[in-house]
Structures are given as C-alpha cells and as structure tokens.
Amino acid sequence: MSIRHGLLALLHRQPMYGYQLRSEFEATTGSTWPLNVGQVYTTLGRLERDGCVSANGDDSIGEDLQKTYAITPAGRVELELWFSTPVSRARRPRDELAIKLAMALVAPGVDVGAVVQAQRTDTLRALQEYTRLKTRAEDGELSWLLVLDALIFAAEAEVRWLDHCEARLARHRPAAVTAAAPPVHVSTRVRKPVSR
Amino acid sequence: MNAERTVPVLQLRDLSRVHGSGETAVHALRGLSLSVSAGELVAVMGPSGSGKSTLLALAGGLDTASSGEVLVQGAELGAMSRRELAKLRRRSVGYVFQDFNLLPALTAAENVSLPRELDGTPAKAARREALEALADVGVTDVAERFPDAMSGGQQQRVAIARALVGPRRLLLADEPTGALDSDTGEAVLRLIRRRCDDGAAGLLVTHEARHAAWADRVVFLRDGAMIDDTGRVSTVDSLLTGDPA
Numbered sequence A: 001m002s003i004r005h006g007l008l009a010l011l012h013r014q015p016m017y018g019y020q021l022r023s024e025f026e027a028t029t030g031s032t033w034p035l036n037v038g039q040v041y042t043t044l045g046r047l048e049r050d051g052c053v054s055a056n057g058d059d060s061i062g063e064d065l066q067k068t069y070a071i072t073p074a075g076r077v078e079l080e081l082w083f084s085t086p087v088s089r090a091r092r093p094r095d096e097l098a099i100k101l102a103m104a105l106v107a108p109g110v111d112v113g114a115v116v117q118a119q120r121t122d123t124l125r126a127l128q129e130y131t132r133l134k135t136r137a138e139d140g141e142l143s144w145l146l147v148l149d150a151l152i153f154a155a156e157a158e159v160r161w162l163d164h165c166e167a168r169l170a171r172h173r174p175a176a177v178t179a180a181a182p183p184v185h186v187s188t189r190v191r192k193p194v195s196r
Numbered sequence B: 001m002n003a004e005r006t007v008p009v010l011q012l013r014d015l016s017r018v019h020g021s022g023e024t025a026v027h028a029l030r031g032l033s034l035s036v037s038a039g040e041l042v043a044v045m046g047p048s049g050s051g052k053s054t055l056l057a058l059a060g061g062l063d064t065a066s067s068g069e070v071l072v073q074g075a076e077l078g079a080m081s082r083r084e085l086a087k088l089r090r091r092s093v094g095y096v097f098q099d100f101n102l103l104p105a106l107t108a109a110e111n112v113s114l115p116r117e118l119d120g121t122p123a124k125a126a127r128r129e130a131l132e133a134l135a136d137v138g139v140t141d142v143a144e145r146f147p148d149a150m151s152g153g154q155q156q157r158v159a160i161a162r163a164l165v166g167p168r169r170l171l172l173a174d175e176p177t178g179a180l181d182s183d184t185g186e187a188v189l190r191l192i193r194r195r196c197d198d199g200a201a202g203l204l205v206t207h208e209a210r211h212a213a214w215a216d217r218v219v220f221l222r223d224g225a226m227i228d229d230t231g232r233v234s235t236v237d238s239l240l241t242g243d244p245a
C-alpha cells in the first residue's frame, strides 16, 4: 500500500486539488500517517501516468497547484481491488488495515462491514496456520514457539479489534456518506493466504 | 463404522428456529446448513445473540427446529422418539453447556460417570473412566466435591470431562473455555482437537479467535445466518515464508 490507494479513495468521493488531498488524508487517518505535499504530488504524477487519475486545469505556468484531480474508471478498478483484497499477514506494512478502514468509512458506497469481515476471515485463517505450526513445533525450539506465540497474539488482537469495529459500526450506522459515485463492490469471499 | 466415515457425523440442512410469532417473533436461526465430518472440528464465531447456542442446541437435539433437518450419523432427529433421542444424546453426543449444567446433588466424579452408567457401563468401569477424564482436564483433586464447592473454572472442566468421557462421536461445546485462564483454555482445546483427530466430529462455539484457530474451519454467524467460512486450509507451511518479525 500506499498513499496511492488512500488518495484514490479520497478522489473516489470527489475531485480535489493536490494540497487539498493532503489535508483530507490527514483528517481521515489522524496522525497515523503524516504526508508531505511533495509525496502527494509524486504519487498523483504516478497515478496520472498509470491512467488512474486525470488532471484538469490551468497548466500554463507549469504549476500542478492549479490542477484538480479526478479518479478514472481504471482508478476505480484499482481501488476496488484494494478494498476487496485482504491485507496479507505476511509482510504487512504497519497500520495499513486501520487506514483501510478509515478510508472505507469516508469513501462513498463501500460496505465497511464486508471489508471487516473479509479481513477477519483472512486473519483467522492465518491464525489457524500458526496454531497448526505450533502443535507441530511443540517439542522444538523455544525461540520459534515464542515467535509463533507473538504471531498468534497479534493476529488474535487484530480479530478482537475487528470484532470491536463491527460492534461500533452496528451502533453507529452511518447516515454520513451519501454516494454520488458508484459503489465500490467488496466481496466477502477472500482468497487463500498466499506465500510471500 | 465404514458408513460413518462417508456420511458426515452431523448434517444441518436449511435449519431455522423462530421463537414466538407475529411481530415479536425472534429469528434465532435462518436457513442454516452445515456438515461436520468425522475427524473434523468446526468453530462457530459471531456476536452475542447471533444464534450460536441455538445452533448447538438444535444439533444436540435439545431444541427443535422450526424448519429444516438435523441428522446425526445419518439419522434425522425429528423422526426419533423421545427414547431414541435420549439414547443418542447419551451415547453419541458430548455436550458442554455454556452454563456448565452440572447436577448439583452429584459429585464431580458422579456427574461424569452417570451418562456412562445410564448407558450400561458397569459402575466400577464408569468410575474409572470418569477419573481418567477428570485427570485429562486437570481436576482430579475435586473428584469428590459437589459443584457448589468448585470454582467456575473447575466446574467448567468437569463439564468438559463429562462431555468427553466414553466413545462419543459428536462433540458440541458452547464456550467451553469461558471460565478458564488462557493456559487451561488451551489445554482444553488440545483435548478437543485430539478427540477429533481420533475420529470424533466437533462443533465449538467460542468468542476467542485463538481458540477457534484450533478448528479445521471457522464459520461466522450474524443474525442467525452464516456469513463467512474460513474453508479448509491446505497450505500449512505457506506462512512460514512470511516475516516472523
């Protein structure tokens, strides 16, 4: 992940200026992930190159500041893929999940409950695998067992947090986000965990 | 025995349970289907009130479905007489209740040996089995105590011993680790897992992901319906290559 997907999620709500995206990003994720404006424009440049966003506006003075950015159909496809793909437990960048949920809440038409459920299923699957490894490693190295326990507890904590998010969502049914944009479809069917 | 291998030990078909009627009707379960085979342990997770205990009670023949079928070892519970049902429950089904449900006038050992004796095991052998089952869950020291003189965790372990004693083919456990510390809880899960590895079918309700992870499959209930399923994981080693840091 990426700033990339975060920006796409914000643009899915409405077209924006680059500097505006930065403040929206920070407003959405709190202080979890401070961005500088240079990162935002670099990322927007790549997104434009990849056809995921289109830029409009006065380019005459060579200033990106004048441009507004809008998500393209290709950008929507990429965003949809991001939301519907569980974050792999292997090699997870820190906090991606929390940010994904924060973004899912503000992006119009995302079924946040489905995002939570897809993640919970995937994390439980990882937990099942760790548990199997642990039964096999029972007479083995203590250090390995401790590492497995660490993985197990972290995964368990994540599931508990997801349960908590779900309960919170149920209490707090959002009237907030009304969609002008087409909904992002999230499948609760998730793929098997992959190696690497 | 061969037939039992091929027919799932437990089959739930399009099961619904409605409490009350009209506007106040509570749909505790809505058209749920699930099978559990010999050797398989399935965990059920879901928020409070999602229908987990209802599901287990129907599977164990303690409650009757509004519609749908429950088959245990291929036999439909709805078609059984009360006697047949009672016999099946005693002989084939080990049930751990959410609230333990021990008989207050019996000691721990008697609570565990009673179902075996009712089933024709001689008293002495039944007692020996009971003491072994109590030892398995680490509560030998309370064997001669009555339930009101045991801690919650001890009562829970006696209830588990009672469910595991004898050659039960179907284990149904409703939050069997709720009153246990993390280590004891894990020991109980190992025991249930081992019974399933030896050929029993298990259905386990739990709120704890760490315990659910002992199952071959975890299903999620919400509002009486199954919303997801972890499926069977075959790639046991795939996460080994991930970073353990």
Ligand SMILES: Nc1ncnc2c1ncn2[C@@H]1O[C@H](COP(=O)(O)OP(=O)(O)OP(=O)(O)O)[C@@H](O)[C@H]1O
Pocket (backbone or CB within 6 Å): B019, B020, B026, B027, B028, B046, B047, B048, B049, B050, B051, B052, B053, B054, B055, B098
């Ligand atoms: N006898 C009854 N009469 C009316 N409603 C009932 C009855 N028994 C259960 N219910 C309702 O059925 C729904 C499912 O209950 P159930 O006990 O199966 O939930 P659960 O998933 O086991 O919850 P918990 O995690 O709290 O144990 C709940 O809404 C409950 O209030």
Ligand SMILES: [Mg+2]
Pocket (backbone or CB within 6 Å): B052, B053, B054, B098, B174
């Ligand atoms: Mg319950």
